[in-house]
Amino acid sequence: MAVTEVQLDEHVEHAAHDDHEHHGNFVTNYIFSQDHKVIGKQFLIAGIFWAIIGGGLSIIFRLQLGFPDMNLEWLRPLLGGWITESGKIDTEFYLALVTMHGTIMVFFVLTAGLSGTFSNFLIPLQIGARDMASGFMNMLSFWFFMLSSVIMFISLFISTGPAAGGWTIYPPLSALPQAISGSGLGMTLWLVSMVFFIASQLLGGINYISTIINLRTKGMSFTKMPLTIWAFFLTAILGLLSFPVLVAAALLLVFDRSFGTSFYLSDIFIGGEALPNSGGSPILFQHLFWFLGHPEVYIIIMPALGITSEIISTNSRKPIFGYRAMIGSLMGIGILSFVVWAHHMFVTGMSPFLGSIFMILTLIIAVPSAIKSFNYITTLWQGNIRFTSAMLFSIGLVSLFISGGVTGIFLGNSALDIFLHDTYFVVAHFHLVMGSSAFFGMVAGIYHWYPKMFGRMMDEKLGYIHFWLTFIGVYLVFFPLHYIGIAGFPRRYYSFTNFDAFSDFADLNMFVSVAAICTFGAQFIFLFNFFYSMYRGKKASLNPWDSNTLEWTTPREPGHGNWPGEIPTVYRWPYDYSKPGSESDFIPQTVPYTNTPESNLPHEAEEAKNEKV
Amino acid sequence: MEMAMNKTKESSFRMHPQKFAMWLFIVTVVMLFAALTSAYVVKQSSGVWLDFDLPFMFDITTGIVIVSSVFMHMAYLSAKRNEVSKIRIYLLLTVLTGISFLVGQLIAWQELVQEGVFFVGNPAGSFVYVLSGVHGFHLLSGVVFLLIVAVAAFKYKVHSTSLVRIEMCATYWHFLGGLWLYLYLFLTLNH
Amino acid sequence: MLNFVILVSVILIGAILVTIFRAHTLVQVVRGNKDGESLGKSNKVNAALFLVFLIGGIVLFFGYSYTQFDRYTVPVASEHGEVTFKLFWITTAVTTAAFILTHIVLFWFAYRYQHKAGNTAKFYPHNDKLELIWTVVPAIVLALLIFDGFRAWVKITDQAPDNAEVIEIMGYQYAWASRYPGADGKLGPYDYKLIDFENQMGVDFTNQFSKDDFIPREIHIPKGKPVLFKIRARDVIHSVYVPHFRLQMNAVPGMPTQFWFVPTKSTADMAEETGNPDFTYELVCNKICGKGHFAMRATIVVDEPAEYEKWKASQKSWLSKNPEYLSSLQPASPVVTEAAKEEIEEAQASL
Secondary structure, three states, X not given: OOOOOOOXXXXXHHHHOXXXXXXXXHHHHHHOOOOHHHHHHHHHHHHHHHHHHHHHHHHHHHHHHHOOOOOOHHHHHHHHHHEXXXXXXXXHHHHHHHHXXXXXXXXXXXXXXXXXHHHXXXXXXXXXXXXXXXXXXXXXXXXXXXXXXXXXXXXXXXXXXXXXXXXXXXXXXXXXXXXXXXXXXXXXXXXXXXXXXXXXXXXXXXXXXXXHHHOOOXXXXXXXXXXXXHHXXXXXXXXXXXXXXXXXXXXXHHHHHHOOOOOOOOOOEEOOEEOOOOOOOHHHHXXXXXXXXXXXHHHHHHHHHHXXXXXXXXHHOOOOOOHHHHHHHHHHHHHHOOOOHHHHOOOOOOOHHHHHXXXXXXXXXXXXXXXXXXXXXXXXXXXXXXXXXXXXXXXXXXXXXXXHHHHHHHHOOHHHHHHHOOEHHHHXXXXXXXXXXXXXXXXXXXXXXXXXHHOEOOOHHHXXXXXXXXXXXXXXXXXXXXXXXXXXXXXXXXXXXXXXXXXXXXXXXXXXXXXXXXXXXXXXXXXXXXXXHHHHOOEOOOXXXXXOOHHHHOOOOXXXXXXXXXXXXXXXXXXXXXXXXXXXXXXXXXXXXXXXXXXXXXXXXXXXXXXXX | OHHHHHHHHHHOOOOOHHHHHHHHHHHHHHHHHHHHHHHHHXXXXXXXXXXXXXXXXXXXXXXXXXXXXXXXXXXXXXXHOOOHHHHHHHHHHHHHHHHHHXXXXXXXXXXXXXXXXXXXXXXXXXXXXXXXXXXXXXXXXXXXXXXXXXXXXXXXXXXXXXXXXXXXXXXXXXXXXXXXXXXXXXHHHOO | OHHHXXXXXXXXXXXXXXXXXXXXXXXXXXXXXXXXXXXXXXXXXXXHHHHHHHHHHHHHHHHHHHHOHHHHOOOOOEHHHHHHHHHHHHHHHHHHHHHHHHHHHHHHXXXXXXXXXOOOOXXXXXXXXXXXXXXXXHHHHHXXXXXXXXXXXXXXXXXXXXXXXXXXXXXXXXXXXXXXXXXXXXXXXXXXXXXXXXXXXXXXXXXXXXXXXXXXXXXXXXXXXXXXXXXXXXXXXXXXXXXXXXXXEEEEOOEOEEEEEOEOOOHHHHHHHHOOOOOOEEEEEOOOOOOOHHHOEEEEEEEOHHHHHHHHHHOOOHHHHOOHHHHHHHHHHHHHHHXXXXXXXXXXXXX
């Protein structure tokens, strides 16, 4: 909210002299660039960096969980004092690890890395715009994100440790340094970092929405927009409505932490003294947090679903099945995501009546999600499927989305949630449906649009190996967690040796850890492929996937302004693949109906009469 | 090229992108206050709640904010009619009333302190400080925006063919005024 | 030294892999490999792998679920637990069916409709009837599941019966404390400001209802009788979680919560059922609460009702165990409140 005065640069003038290339210097071209393509790539690289950090943290705590007796002395050069004298991870640092893993993955990788990359890169290219509505705001959005990243990164290295109260930062734990040392400076940095992060998201979101609404090329009506754009559009709206609520929640938390107010604190005796706070309610924070938090998980998954729609349709050589239903279900998910937040709070002691309302609303949201899955599957039916790396990851996404989605039916049922809440069952659920799915969507998007980003192709064979290792690996990591969850194992436990009830499953935990390490290792194949292909990959053709959307009508490496001449006009929807009567199995959006009399459907033949080409 | 641009413009929605972005920003501010006020309602319904009188000063600042909006509108009208000197006068008057609103809020806080309602203490009191404080912070940003427009006005850059800036400023200012009216009514009613 | 060797070998393996990759690429370039052909071949492999994955996955899933059933199923020991246990397996049956069927279709389509030269995909943009069916069918199935869940939830969260045994459970970093109402059947009031080294639960022992309250070392509950846990926390949020009773409720500072249930199996019954003579019910913390979160445990003993009454009668009230507490309190208490007042005033002045 700190940013109120953002001077927009004059987009219209700016775009008017697009065909002569801008020759800026290195700094304006690659660092403080206002070009949406460069900003998209910046988000991508930052996202990949954070993914490695976030994944690495998870490997460290998986070592602890899978091999509780292992001597981790060799991590001392990296973790220093967080390794105890007996060569174990400090128990408090373990909590810091899970907290930071969650924070990094949810916000920095799957929100900024996914949405930031593809919304920035694809929106102008796919709707036919020279650039974002405001290049300056866009640049600011990235640099706020960068600032937030730097602060969060620094917090990993301070002596009291980073925030450790869980990524949901429930007070009083997150408000009281007496309760856990990570709630001191670490938590302060976490909050500061999030403020910049939210500013970045809001700037980005405002830009995405106004670009999509204002800058579509001629003929690009809302009903002719690719599903990717629909997904980015609705995601941006969700972000715009939910992030300010997190600001409110964080603001009150800051006052409680630093000024001694009592919004969330009441009746607390800690560290040998009774605190003066009274009248506050920790549950209030949870309501505010999850009002953001639940839409946030859809902010993560919706862009991935949009990307998948596009890739599955292109590579099945078929129109996406139920285009309108796909938009409708995205809207349904978006709206419902605001009225289900309290299903995270069934066991907080909230009124049982509210509990039942939220149970009903939560299970309704399963319907649009089911529609999406069925539509993806039907799109494959009678297709002519090419398994590009992107296509493989998209099919993987559908599989993971279903696998993780069905367990939501257990957790949304408040009677069952009493038992399953905060167990490994939940961990399995959201890592499949939101974590892995969104990650697969992101990777699929990278493979698919790499030729447009860098003008070269990624190596397909390495892509296949990467996919199969990751796909099998992800299932081997997260599927066993269901069993551990059904056995009642609580999450965020440093070890299970203190309980009779949880003495089993050491073997399964070890298996999961090994699988996690292998899957993490497999990602380096992708990294190699990514950076190697940037310089040595095969040069891409203009439209390597025979795709219909506008971005493939730009030059191999689009310059500033994207199209050297006039922006192409759009005449049809983006999914005319394998149209009966047509010679080619795809008809780009820029081909008028008048040029394709042989394949026009009756209502399109009508439209052709009114076309002015 | 010119043609292409015109075509592009023709086909799209007719709102100026900056103004549109301004509206989206206003949406985020609305959400922020929606969250804070619903937190207030939730908190009030569950737990120890302190009863106290709202400072009388809030009645006065509410009046000031309305007058300020009127000045803003006059400035906008004068810009439309190209009455350059009037634009300046009304803009400065808006700035002055804006600043006096902020001063008024500070006095209101003092009144609260004298009443024994502190920022640190029962959430009932803290909420009043937070709501008026966060609003004041936004209003301060509005004053900065006003000053920018005022400087532009002194450079003869605000007139009937260059209205975007003053329109945006007016939108924001009226919004902030309306927001305070909402908060004032909210606090008076949910007390 | 070992670390160094590992590091070097990792680097070497990486280098070898990269070399193989480069050689492979070069060979392809020399051969003048056509894109189309290689797509054909690897396309087939990928399509086939989806089938292999499907079959392998189903075999593993059912194999593990069936053979390890006893390991991952927690025996149920409460009345409402039986209900939710049944509901859990009904939901599992429905979702597993959906999960398996969609996956068979997904991977089968991927295999069946792989690219073949000369084939054309079917232009099939929508089918309203089909879409309506798969909107309505999941909606109905979900509605049925909700209905069951709703009934169970309403019953579980309903008011506890009047004859319920009331037990107070308090979570603090990192242990649980419990308090029984004693002979009068009423728990005395508490205030967090009264907490000190002796009076860990902050009970107001000057109150007449507190006089016979006792604070045992272990929680005992009677089998077959309703038990009401009154739950609170002293410092941060904790969560009372007893997997065997299918019981979970957060313990929130400043906001007391509760949960009632009827245990159906005594500790001895469970020892017999599980074949573990040392079986104990464990109450664990299930909300992140700090470094000792993973070790925050209390044991619960479920007695036969008669044994339970005997145990209860044998417990001495807290005051009788700490006879000097009240006398030490009288002069001290006003001073404490005075100090607290001063503190508040100071805080206010500093603002």
